Amino acid sequence: MKLFDLFGRRTKEQPAQESEKADGTEDMELYSGMRVEVTTFEGRLLFVAKLLGLHGKKAELHQYSEAGLSREEESEPLPVKIRGYSDHERKAVYMEGVITPLPDSKWAVEELTVCKISNDRAFFRLSTNLEATATMFSGLEMGEKPCRLLNISVGGASISSTYRYHMGDKFLLKVKLLEDRPISAIFSQVVRIIEKEDAEYEYGCQFLELTEEDEGKITQNIFAVQRQKRARY
Numbered sequence: 001m002k003l004f005d006l007f008g009r010r011t012k013e014q015p016a017q018e019s020e021k022a023d024g025t026e027d028m029e030l031y032s033g034m035r036v037e038v039t040t041f042e043g044r045l046l047f048v049a050k051l052l053g054l055h056g057k058k059a060e061l062h063q064y065s066e067a068g069l070s071r072e073e074e075s076e077p078l079p080v081k082i083r084g085y086s087d088h089e090r091k092a093v094y095m096e097g098v099i100t101p102l103p104d105s106k107w108a109v110e111e112l113t114v115c116k117i118s119n120d121r122a123f124f125r126l127s128t129n130l131e132a133t134a135t136m137f138s139g140l141e142m143g144e145k146p147c148r149l150l151n152i153s154v155g156g157a158s159i160s161s162t163y164r165y166h167m168g169d170k171f172l173l174k175v176k177l178l179e180d181r182p183i184s185a186i187f188s189q190v191v192r193i194i195e196k197e198d199a200e201y202e203y204g205c206q207f208l209e210l211t212e213e214d215e216g217k218i219t220q221n222i223f224a225v226q227r228q229k230r231a232r233y
Contacts, residue, residue, distance in 0.1 A: 035215075036061070036084035037154075038099070038107075045226065048154070048219050049107070051084060061099065061107040064216060075101070082109070085155075091117050125153040126222050132159060132175035134188075141165060149175045152222065154215050156206040157188065165190050165203060173205065177221045178228070184221065186214070 034051045038061065049061035061082075082095040097112040128149050135144040147161040157173065165171070173188045192204030210218070 034084045034093075035154075036082050036095075039081045039083065041079060041081060045223070046080065051082070051109075054112075057097075057110065057112045059097075059109045059112055060102070061109055063105040063107065064212075064219075082112075091119055093117055125151045125158075126225060127151045128177075128225070130175055130177065132173060134159065134161065134163075134165075135172040135174070136165075136169065137171075139169070141169075144174075149173075150202065152177070152218070154207075154210075154218050154222070156191075156204065157186075158202060158204050160196070160200055160202050162200050164201060165193070167191070167193065170208070177225055181221060181224070184218070186210070186218075 032050075032052045032054060035048065036051050037048050038046045040046065047063050049063045051059055052062055053060040077098050077100045079096070079098050082097055084093045084095070085091070093114060094116040095112060095114050097109040099107040099109050102108055128151055130149040132147050132149040133144050134147050136142045141163050145161065145163045147159045147163075150158040150160055152158075152175075159173070167190055169190045171188060171190075172185055174183050174185045176183045187208045188205040189208055190203050191206045194202040194204075196202055207214075207218075
């Protein structure tokens, strides 16, 4: 993946804020090109798409990940939750709607309604417990250090480590999500720190300036890991 500038501005944590929207999208600027994740009401991730062609409570979803739907789900109108992130408002947008399939991996959305806007994490997170490494290029913890990947999304990850990092620290996170796929190497920045027992720390990390190709690779790996988990049960 792309190597990014390691000396950019530090990211500050923002206090959580929420606003409930009961009657549509008038208080929130939805826009063409917003990346969204589509899940069932039970929380199962179906696919990642771009929200396009907005017109009132109707829109289209242009899918750019593989779909995790059954044939029955693909053939009938399906109520879903749609979760996106507004680059304009810097907030997560939670929506609901009913989708039906169109040709060429597209979906029509009807009854589109914004339910909630908040500052919390916008993207589906997959729980993991995998060996990983964090490589700092300066500072007291310079060099490659072991850690564990606790969860991952398209936008970031949580890791645990016995090493002390600080808010805004940047490092190269390396992890092998699947045995038959290459190691993922992603530049990340610490945006949250939780001190645990036994001198261990948990870090919330944001991925830095990913390209759409990078996001697609992470998404495909998340889908593949999720399928493997389901196959075990």
